[in-house]
Amino acid sequence: MEVIILYGPYLLISGCVFGFFMAWGIGANDVANAMGTSVGAKALTLSQAILVACIFEFAGAYLAGGEVTSTIRKGIIDPVLLADSPDLLVFGMMASLLAAGTWLLIASFNGWPVSTTHSIVGAIVGFAAVGISIDSVSWSKVGSIVSSWVVSPLVAGTLSFLIFRSVETLILNTNNPFDNAKKYVPGYMFLVGFVLSMVTLVKGLKHVGLSLNFQESLTYSLMIGVGIAFVGSLFLRRVKNIHQQKGDVVFDGVERVFAVLMVFTACAMAFAHGSNDVANAVGPLAAIVSVVQSGGEIASKSIMPWWILLLGGVGIVAGLATLGYKVIETVGRNITELTPSRGFAAELAAATTVVLASGIGLPISTTHTLVGAVLGVGLARGLSAIDLGVVGKIIVSWMVTLPVGAGLSILFFFSLKGIFS
Amino acid sequence: MRSSGITGIIKKSPFGPIQAHMKVSKESVDELINFLQFAIDLNWDEVVQSRKLISDLENQADTLKAETRGLLSKSIFLAVPREDILDLIKLADDIPNTVKDISGLMIGRQMEIPSQIAPSFLLFAKEAAAITDAAAEAVDYIDELFQFSFGGNAAIKMQQLIEKLDSLENKNDNSEITLRAELFAIEKDFPPINIVFLYDIINKIGELSDRAEQVGHRISLIASR
Numbered sequence: 001m002e003v004i005i006l007y008g009p010y011l012l013i014s015g016c017v018f019g020f021f022m023a024w025g026i027g028a029n030d031v032a033n034a035m036g037t038s039v040g041a042k043a044l045t046l047s048q049a050i051l052v053a054c055i056f057e058f059a060g061a062y063l064a065g066g067e068v069t070s071t072i073r074k075g076i077i078d079p080v081l082l083a084d085s086p087d088l089l090v091f092g093m094m095a096s097l098l099a100a101g102t103w104l105l106i107a108s109f110n111g112w113p114v115s116t117t118h119s120i121v122g123a124i125v126g127f128a129a130v131g132i133s134i135d136s137v138s139w140s141k142v143g144s145i146v147s148s149w150v151v152s153p154l155v156a157g158t159l160s161f162l163i164f165r166s167v168e169t170l171i172l173n174t175n176n177p178f179d180n181a182k183k184y185v186p187g188y189m190f191l192v193g194f195v196l197s198m199v200t201l202v203k204g205l206k207h208v209g210l211s212l213n214f215q216e217s218l219t220y221s222l223m224i225g226v227g228i229a230f231v232g233s234l235f236l237r238r239v240k241n242i243h244q245q246k247g248d249v250v251f252d253g254v255e256r257v258f259a260v261l262m263v264f265t266a267c268a269m270a271f272a273h274g275s276n277d278v279a280n281a282v283g284p285l286a287a288i289v290s291v292v293q294s295g296g297e298i299a300s301k302s303i304m305p306w307w308i309l310l311l312g313g314v315g316i317v318a319g320l321a322t323l324g325y326k327v328i329e330t331v332g333r334n335i336t337e338l339t340p341s342r343g344f345a346a347e348l349a350a351a352t353t354v355v356l357a358s359g360i361g362l363p364i365s366t367t368h369t370l371v372g373a374v375l376g377v378g379l380a381r382g383l384s385a386i387d388l389g390v391v392g393k394i395i396v397s398w399m400v401t402l403p404v405g406a407g408l409s410i411l412f413f414f415s416l417k418g419i420f421s
Numbered sequence: 422m423r424s425s426g427i428t429g430i431i432k433k434s435p436f437g438p439i440q441a442h443m444k445v446s447k448e449s450v451d452e453l454i455n456f457l458q459f460a461i462d463l464n465w466d467e468v469v470q471s472r473k474l475i476s477d478l479e480n481q482a483d484t485l486k487a488e489t490r491g492l493l494s495k496s497i498f499l500a501v502p503r504e505d506i507l508d509l510i511k512l513a514d515d516i517p518n519t520v521k522d523i524s525g526l527m528i529g530r531q532m533e534i535p536s537q538i539a540p541s542f543l544l545f546a547k548e549a550a551a552i553t554d555a556a557a558e559a560v561d562y563i564d565e566l567f568q569f570s571f572g573g574n575a576a577i578k579m580q581q582l583i584e585k586l587d588s589l590e591n592k593n594d595n596s597e598i599t600l601r602a603e604l605f606a607i608e609k610d611f612p613p614i615n616i617v618f619l620y621d622i623i624n625k626i627g628e629l630s631d632r633a634e635q636v637g638h639r640i641s642l643i644a645s646r
């Protein structure tokens with residue numbers, strides 16, 4: 001207790017620095033997967049992708065990042081058990097940020113496809129189970145999080161499979177794909193707008209002073225969906241049915257219609273990513289802040305200060321602006337095989353899955369979800385070749401990430417505890 | 422940077438190198454026409470030059486064949502059956518090989534084409550080149566077809582390409598009969614061994630057209646999945 005009062009400001013400031021750094025890392029690295037698909041499909045230029053990512057990552061983080069943040073903050077560990085030793089919670093959360101950050105750095109150097117989400121969850125579970133007690137971990141919640149890691153790629157894969165099959169039936173396999181594309185694509189745009197706004201509104205925007213019931217949310221979401229489809233069809237009018245070459249990719253008229261659609265799904269993807277992944281950075285920070293600000297009370301009921309999500313959003317945008325654009329460029333250059341008609345299906349499926357998870361408060365891996373979605377398109381024979389060996393590597397890397405994240409955070413936890421006591 | 426799962430799982434289409442391979446085959450059959458023309462003109466310096474070109478093209482084709490196989494490892498999930506692609510590249514690779522065989526045989530035996538049959542001979546070879554062209558066009562079209570998920574107008578266009586291929590092959594069969602008849606008429610005026618090898622060359626050119634046609638049929642089979 002004295003530690004908190006004595007070192008409170010320092011703990012707070014270093015927590016903010018670590019959290020910001022994590023958010024920066026997410027912006028620099030993870031956003032690339034969400035945006036790279038659009039750049040690779042030539043639906044967006046690099047600078048357009050950065051702009052879209054900045055706006056929608058921030059919006060997603062600030063407007064819809066609350067639920068997952070609160071899961072990370074107080075869902076994995078039962079804060080009540082820590083009422084007598086709030087300093088341990090602060091140390092633990094700091095250790096988790098450090099552990100996840102370190103592990104991600106190591107993985108980055110070695111090129112391993114690890115997930116930020118898995119690192120941070122592994123780290124929190126690790127310090128709590130070993131540093132405090134096995135019982136302090138809310139295992140049922142952890143169980144549901146871990147199973148969501150299996151379920152989310154499956155859901156995204158199934159969705160993308162179905163979406164792509166619908167595109168085949170309605171548009172590609174018809175005698176006049178171009179006209180049918182113009183006819184049906186606004187429908188997909190409607191879906192994008194509707195799903196995103198529905199999940200966001202239903203979960204509530206109380207922290208920005210907007211409180212709606214289910215009925216109102218549904219009405220507004222329908223309106224937003226129709227509005228987006230309308231705006232989209234205005235853009236579609238300008239698309240003419242001609243062949244056009246952009247770099248290596250030959251754009252058929254049909255693909256150019258889908259390229260317009262992909263601008264919308266790219267926004268959705270950025271929004272979804274922001275809403276889920278901001279928590280990895282600011283969730284632990286939120287826990288630290290609530291303890292320090294209440295002078296050592298673990299108040300699980302206290303509302304989270306608005307500036308925490310803001311800090312996370314700004315951190316992500318900072319990461320994007322300093323390093324992220326390069327990574328997006330690299331990812332984009334490497335996935336030119338994913339044309340807009342395929343890419344949108346993957347993005348729409350992944351964004352929907354991630355936003356739903358954000359709404360329920362489940363921290364999932366955006367990248368893995370997108371991988372699942374891409375596989376779905378591949379299984380629908382939308383991609384000429386997909387490497388299942390890499391899928392195996394991804395699975396191994398997330399299996400490894402959990403114990404490593406846990407081990408590192410235990411190490412940092414005991415170090416911090418030693419330093420301050 | 423952290424390697425992204427996304428860039429890792431999406432692999433290059435194996436059709437890219439196959440299309441490149443088919444382009445090389447086309448070039449090599451076109452060069453064979455030059456080669457035969459030089460042989461008819463008894464221009465042996467040019468014949469040797471041409472043979473070198475054919476040999477280079479055959480090497481290029483081998484590299485592309487290996488590249489295609491490299492894209493087909495067991496862990497790759499493909500939109501079309503792996504066996505079909507392997508068959509396709511195997512069939513396609515026979516074309517530059519056969520061209521190389523023909524040129525090698527003709528150089529080795531310093532073969533001369535009797536002037537009486539030269540026009541028919543050249544026509545027959547040019548038709549084989551036209552068939553290879555048509556097959557290459559069909560192979561190129563697979564991208565388009567894939568983009569439209571093997572359906573709609575793209576599938577109809579592919580069907581038309583294959584029909585064109587078949588009619589070219591029919592014409593070529595007739596030319597072969599004419600050529601053989603012409604050779605038969607004059608064969609007793611030449612050393613028998615030379616004649617036997619001329620028949621062999623005709624067979625091999627016929628093989629070229631057959632392979633090209635098979636490539637076309639294989640690609641349409643892949644397309645109709």
